[in-house]
Amino acid sequence: MAETSCEIQDGAIVERPRDVRQHPLLAAIYERHDELIATHLPGGETLELAFGQHVHPQADVGTEAWRPNVRRVRTPAVLGDARSLPFADGSFEAVIGRRFLHHVPAEDRPAMLREARRVLKPGGRLVLLEGTPGLYRRVTKRLAFRFGFLDEDTDRYGHLSEADVDELVRSTFEVVDTETLGSPLVVAGIAESPVAAALFPLYRRTQCVKWWTLVVGRKPAEPADTQG
Numbered sequence: 109m110a111e112t113s114c115e116i117q118d119g120a121i122v123e124r125p126r127d128v129r130q131h132p133l134l135a136a137i138y139e140r141h142d143e144l145i146a147t148h149l150p151g152g153e154t155l156e157l158a159f160g161q162h163v164h165p166q167a168d169v170g171t172e173a174w175r176p177n178v179r180r181v182r183t184p185a186v187l188g189d190a191r192s193l194p195f196a197d198g199s200f201e202a203v204i205g206r207r208f209l210h211h212v213p214a215e216d217r218p219a220m221l222r223e224a225r226r227v228l229k230p231g232g233r234l235v236l237l238e239g240t241p242g243l244y245r246r247v248t249k250r251l252a253f254r255f256g257f258l259d260e261d262t263d264r265y266g267h268l269s270e271a272d273v274d275e276l277v278r279s280t281f282e283v284v285d286t287e288t289l290g291s292p293l294v295v296a297g298i299a300e301s302p303v304a305a306a307l308f309p310l311y312r313r314t315q316c317v318k319w320w321t322l323v324v325g326r327k328p329a330e331p332a333d334t335q336g
């Protein structure tokens with residue numbers, strides 16, 4: 109049975125997510141995501157939102173709404189809600205956020221995008237990775253719940269489709285890149301056996317199902333002051 113703790117805070121589902129270090133294939137997939145995300149980071153001060161138990165190696169600081177997660181990571185981290193960030197305007201060159209938009213009700217999601225934009229410098233990057241409700245993902249997750257491999261219900265507000273994530277980011281940023289990620293082998297990520305890691309090369313070669321969407325946004329530069 110998956111070990112999770114979870115509660116609702118102001119409508120947000122906050123939790124201690126799965127520790128990927130106990131799931132060798134999932135850990136390899138996270139490393140791959142870290143590499144992909146790194147290709148979109150401009151360098152300079154970087155914030156990771158809602159990091160759970162895994163902060164991107166290039167993030168300088170993280171923020172999380174579940175207190176035990178803040179204590180658990182080595183990267184400097186602060187307790188905070190992504191709907192109202194505890195940072196000054198224009199503090200960062202990049203903001204990363206993975207698998208967290210679906211943890212708040214749909215009406216609160218635009219606030220998280222506005223906050224990310226506020227704390228970014230002009231020209232700064234937002235790199236989001238969200239779960240995508242393709243048919244394969246829906247069927248496998250339903251089976252996992254049914255057979256007791258998943259016991260948390262963090263999908264209650266519903267995952268965002270690729271179009272939903274794109275539209276949300278586009279409402280506040282210029283979208284500069286989108287990518288769909290996922291292989292039929294992603295379900296093997298739940299295994300704790302070290303043998304599962306050997307599936308990673310095959311996972312890389314079979315990217316043919318929708319499981320995650322990566323969206324990169326750019327904060328437009330402020331209009332130059334006009335004189336006269």
Ligand SMILES: C[S@@+](CC[C@H](N)C(=O)[O-])C[C@H]1O[C@@H](n2cnc3c(N)ncnc32)[C@H](O)[C@@H]1O
Nearest residue numbers: 120122123158159160173174189190206208211
């Ligand atoms: C599915 S987990 C993903 C964790 C991590 N980003 C990852 O990809 O492994 C979602 C995380 O979002 C956090 N979270 C949910 N709502 C939040 C909010 N409003 N502000 C900050 N963190 C939040 C939860 O506590 C949880 O750690």
